Amino acid sequence: MNNLFLQNPEFIQEANIAPSDIITALPSLIVPSINHLHDCFFITDENWILTYVNDDLLDLMNQTREVFSNKLLWDCAPDLIGTAFEKNYRYALTNQVSLNFKDYYKPWNKYLEVNIYPNGKGISVYLKDVSKQQQLPAQIDLLRSCIDRLNDVVIITEIDVEKTIPKVIFVNEAFLKISGYTREDVIGKNMAILNGPPGQEKEIIKIREAMRNFKPIKTELLNYTKFGSVFGIELDIVPVANQHGQFVHCIVVGRDISERKKNEILLLKNQENLKFVLESGNVAHWDQDFTNNVNSYSSLYFKMLGITDPDNKSKWSMKDVYEYVHIDDKKIVLNEYHRVLKGMETYNVEFRVIWPNGEIHWLWCRGKVFLDDMKKITNANGIITDISERKKTEDQIKQLAFYDPLTQLPNRRLLTERLQFTLSQNSDYFNGLLFLDLDNFKTLNDTLGHDKGDILLKAVSKCIEGCVRKTDTVARLGGDEFVVLINHVSTCHKEAQKEIQKIGKKILELLNKPFKFGNYEHLSPASIGATMFANNYYTVEDLLKQADVAMYQAKSNGKNSLVFFETQMQEAINSRVVLENDLRRGILNEEFVLYYQPQLDNSNQVYGAEALIRWIHPEKGLIPPMTFIPLAEETGLIVKMSQWIFKQACKQLVIWSKNPATAHLTLAVNVSIEHFKQENFIEQVMEIVAQTGANPNKLKLELTESALITNMEDGISKMNILKSHGVNFSLDDFGTGYSSLNYLKRMPLQQLKIDQSFVRDMLSSANDAIISKTIINLAHNLNLEVIAEGVETIEQKQFLHNNGCSRYQGYLFSKALPINDFMYYVSTTI
Ligand code: C2E
Ligand code: CA
Ligand code: CA
Numbered sequence: 001m002n003n004l005f006l007q008n009p010e011f012i013q014e015a016n017i018a019p020s021d022i023i024t025a026l027p028s029l030i031v032p033s034i035n036h037l038h039d040c041f042f043i044t045d046e047n048w049i050l051t052y053v054n055d056d057l058l059d060l061m062n063q064t065r066e067v068f069s070n071k072l073l074w075d076c077a078p079d080l081i082g083t084a085f086e087k088n089y090r091y092a093l094t095n096q097v098s099l100n101f102k103d104y105y106k107p108w109n110k111y112l113e114v115n116i117y118p119n120g121k122g123i124s125v126y127l128k129d130v131s132k133q134q135q136l137p138a139q140i141d142l143l144r145s146c147i148d149r150l151n152d153v154v155i156i157t158e159i160d161v162e163k164t165i166p167k168v169i170f171v172n173e174a175f176l177k178i179s180g181y182t183r184e185d186v187i188g189k190n191m192a193i194l195n196g197p198p199g200q201e202k203e204i205i206k207i208r209e210a211m212r213n214f215k216p217i218k219t220e221l222l223n224y225t226k227f228g229s230v231f232g233i234e235l236d237i238v239p240v241a242n243q244h245g246q247f248v249h250c251i252v253v254g255r256d257i258s259e260r261k262k263n264e265i266l267l268l269k270n271q272e273n274l275k276f277v278l279e280s281g282n283v284a285h286w287d288q289d290f291t292n293n294v295n296s297y298s299s300l301y302f303k304m305l306g307i308t309d310p311d312n313k314s315k316w317s318m319k320d321v322y323e324y325v326h327i328d329d330k331k332i333v334l335n336e337y338h339r340v341l342k343g344m345e346t347y348n349v350e351f352r353v354i355w356p357n358g359e360i361h362w363l364w365c366r367g368k369v370f371l372d373d374m375k376k377i378t379n380a381n382g383i384i385t386d387i388s389e390r391k392k393t394e395d396q397i398k399q400l401a402f403y404d405p406l407t408q409l410p411n412r413r414l415l416t417e418r419l420q421f422t423l424s425q426n427s428d429y430f431n432g433l434l435f436l437d438l439d440n441f442k443t444l445n446d447t448l449g450h451d452k453g454d455i456l457l458k459a460v461s462k463c464i465e466g467c468v469r470k471t472d473t474v475a476r477l478g479g480d481e482f483v484v485l486i487n488h489v490s491t492c493h494k495e496a497q498k499e500i501q502k503i504g505k506k507i508l509e510l511l512n513k514p515f516k517f518g519n520y521e522h523l524s525p526a527s528i529g530a531t532m533f534a535n536n537y538y539t540v541e542d543l544l545k546q547a548d549v550a551m552y553q554a555k556s557n558g559k560n561s562l563v564f565f566e567t568q569m570q571e572a573i574n575s576r577v578v579l580e581n582d583l584r585r586g587i588l589n590e591e592f593v594l595y596y597q598p599q600l601d602n603s604n605q606v607y608g609a610e611a612l613i614r615w616i617h618p619e620k621g622l623i624p625p626m627t628f629i630p631l632a633e634e635t636g637l638i639v640k641m642s643q644w645i646f647k648q649a650c651k652q653l654v655i656w657s658k659n660p661a662t663a664h665l666t667l668a669v670n671v672s673i674e675h676f677k678q679e680n681f682i683e684q685v686m687e688i689v690a691q692t693g694a695n696p697n698k699l700k701l702e703l704t705e706s707a708l709i710t711n712m713e714d715g716i717s718k719m720n721i722l723k724s725h726g727v728n729f730s731l732d733d734f735g736t737g738y739s740s741l742n743y744l745k746r747m748p749l750q751q752l753k754i755d756q757s758f759v760r761d762m763l764s765s766a767n768d769a770i771i772s773k774t775i776i777n778l779a780h781n782l783n784l785e786v787i788a789e790g791v792e793t794i795e796q797k798q799f800l801h802n803n804g805c806s807r808y809q810g811y812l813f814s815k816a817l818p819i820n821d822f823m824y825y826v827s828t829t830i
Helices: 002-006 009-015 019-035 055-061 084-095 131-149 173-179 201-212 258-280 299-303 318-324 327-341 388-402 412-425 441-448 450-465 493-511 540-556 567-589 625-635 638-657 673-677 681-692 705-709 712-724 741-746 756-761 766-781 794-802 819-829
Strands: 040-044 050-053 099-105 110-118 123-129 153-159 166-171 217-224 230-241 247-256 283-289 294-297 346-354 360-371 377-386 430-438 473-478 481-490 515-517 520-522 526-533 562-564 592-601 606-617 621-623 666-670 699-704 728-734 751-754 785-789 807-809
Touching: 040 055, 084 099, 084 110, 084 123, 110 131, 131 173, 153 173, 173 230, 173 247, 201 217, 201 230, 230 258, 258 283, 283 299, 294 299, 318 327, 318 346, 327 346, 327 377, 360 388, 388 412, 412 473, 412 481, 412 540, 430 450, 430 493, 430 540, 441 450, 441 520, 450 473, 450 481, 450 493, 450 515, 481 493, 493 526, 493 562, 526 540, 540 562, 540 567, 567 606, 567 625, 567 638, 592 638, 592 666, 592 819, 606 625, 606 638, 606 819, 625 638, 638 666, 638 673, 638 681, 638 699, 666 728, 673 681, 673 705, 681 712, 699 705, 699 712, 705 712, 705 728, 712 728, 712 741, 751 756, 751 766, 756 766, 756 785, 766 785, 766 794, 785 794
Parallel strands: 526 562, 606 666, 666 699, 699 728, 728 751, 751 785, 785 807
Antiparallel strands: 040 050, 040 123, 099 110, 110 123, 153 166, 153 247, 217 230, 230 247, 283 294, 283 377, 346 360, 360 377, 430 481, 430 526, 473 481, 515 520, 592 606, 592 807, 606 621
16 A cells, blocks of 8 residues: 555645655545545455455445455456456556556446556555546547538637747648648648738738737638649638637638639639730720719720820719710710610710810720619720721722712712612602713813813812702713702792703803813813602602703703703603614614715716615614614614625625726715724725725725814824725715814815705805805815715706816715616616
8 A cells, every 4th residue: 555655756745644654644544535536446455355445436336345345356346357457457466567557347338547556465456437538539530520521621720829820730621632731731830831822911911910809700812732723712710719718729611712713813814805905906995883983994095085094084974075076976976875874775886086186086985884773874884996097998988989089079879879868858849960961071082181181070070069059969970971969959840940950051151161271272061961850759760861861962952051851852762772772683684775876977977876874674664874873883883884884885896897887986985983983994994895806996985074083193094094005085074074174184085075054055045155165166276076965956056066066966866776776877877
């Protein structure tokens, strides 16, 4: 027993007993105290005889002291035998050493902590029920595995009060999984090892602040994993106090918000990208929050208004922009604004702004408006683009597409568009359409060149524009054709016609004044065809056609005149179309014949003939040349037709040449202007002459002055070449044109042909008589033959004869005859 106390000096100290007194004092000292212990205690001697058992042990064994006293331990507690208890007891007793162990004691269903102390001979055994303590680690294990199974991250840190650096003392599996760390990596370390990318300093300070004040805090952080990737975590940090009220631990519960954070980062990135794209694409962005009255504008936004960033940027509103809007576009902008107020959720408007430096820029503003349940605007945002360049190009394209580059007048397309618009109005007001064609433009272009032609066209366009209102349209269709659309003239037909006529006449009057090109003056009269319309009964094409038809009528009425369209004119046009189709077929089917009108000398001898074409129409019978020659010329059909005529004429000359009675006959062939103008006219004629074998000396080409006038030099040179091949020339319809004596002298002519109009009236009109006489004299002076055509009376022939004419052609002798009749005529006059 003494050994127990000797080996346990703390006990002795606490009991305040001198070691020498221990043995004697023991029973009175320890027994009562042991009895009051909840722990069990017994002593055995070296033979395992129980010398002492405390009350707790007796209670536990449910035995009286008498039963146990001086009994063998193994008899009192046979359950000990074979257990670790027995083994350890024996070992301690045999070796007289202290032992301490814990084990489960089945009969009591308890964990016992056993302290064995040798006491000289036997042992003293102290049993302590540690079942509760033994359970705690198991419970903690349970808790830990629960916490480990949580999806949420749990971290427990311990705050070292002095150092104030919290250390991690616990992390769960979820933490390990998300962070990539092992427990060894983090336990005992500071949480800062997790710190993520920079930019979270504010958040970390907040957390520290909360910890310092022992306040829970909710926060979000970006952390790095062990391997350096970022994970986002939402944290609930709660300081926990110990039983003394000191905050020594922090429980951190976190949720992985990496996905959300990733999306947020992506969103941010996208926003930045968008900003970049917008700005590099010259797009300004703005956002207006009406609820919180917060507005944001990208810096480009103000640049687009020509201002450097204003101070009160966030106070800017559409109202401020409105100040910059061009006066002509304010209405458009306001309309769009009202549209939005009425509930349209998107807007899209183009307008001009005037920069403070005076520059005008086109802006394109698009965006979206957000309305609340009450249809009140809460937010609006959008983008603005400077589209000045685009507008410029659009204008240029428009200019090219809709305007004539020479005069800058609207072209046919724009005219059509405007005319279409006027028609769509379908109003009671009459509108006028003038079709204007310059009379001598071709001549000017051919004689003075295209430069001068262009100058004239510009001058004419200015002149016409000066005669109409700004709301009217003056268009150039091409060449020397102009069209004027006079809108909204009057509801009264008569009044409208009067007004349109007045405008047309004014234009004619102005154009009839000579234009000056340096020293040269050019008279450029015009012909105008006019039409009127009120409702949309006609189409654009109808109206243009009507005005065109009227213009042709004006031209044939004589130059410098204005004619209003009438329905009969259209009929004439329609029949022209039919005629043209007929003509094509006629040429294909060779429905033409040449008639021959005799030409006689003073002794009434037939010395030649003029070939005159006739169309033997299968249904309409014989058609005179004046009905179809102009149309053939207009359509270009004349070239084919002329070649046929030349061939027929040459063949006839060859036939005549083979008969002594006709071998002397010459044949005059009329040359069409359009044919003569052909570049290879000479080749065409000479080829036919060569092919047929006709004698060119017997061939006489009748040219009119008008055929030559457009290009006199070219005409004369063609004549000279043909003359050099033996072909002769007669100037037809002489006296009606304007050829100057100068040119006349240079032409290789054989003959002048007095126009039949002078012959017709020479006996009644002194003027015509004088002209006829003058032509005859002129011919003599120029050493030319002179022939009079259209001689119908003996008196006419006599007059001509008396004045020196020696050749005649006309009904007095014969009409143009089919070849057989002509041959007969010739045979009778020999
Ligand atoms: P042109 O060359 O002045 O032909 C003379 C016209 O006067 C012919 O009319 C002829 O029949 C007509 N004539 C002849 N004598 C008299 C007369 O005493 N009194 C009246 N009132 N008329 C007379 P035609 O054959 O009808 O030809 C008319 C015009 O057609 C010609 O005028 C000519 O310009 C053109 N033409 C006729 N045949 C041809 C042709 O083969 N080729 C070309 N290019 N034009 C032709
Ligand atoms: Ca003729
Ligand atoms: Ca003639």
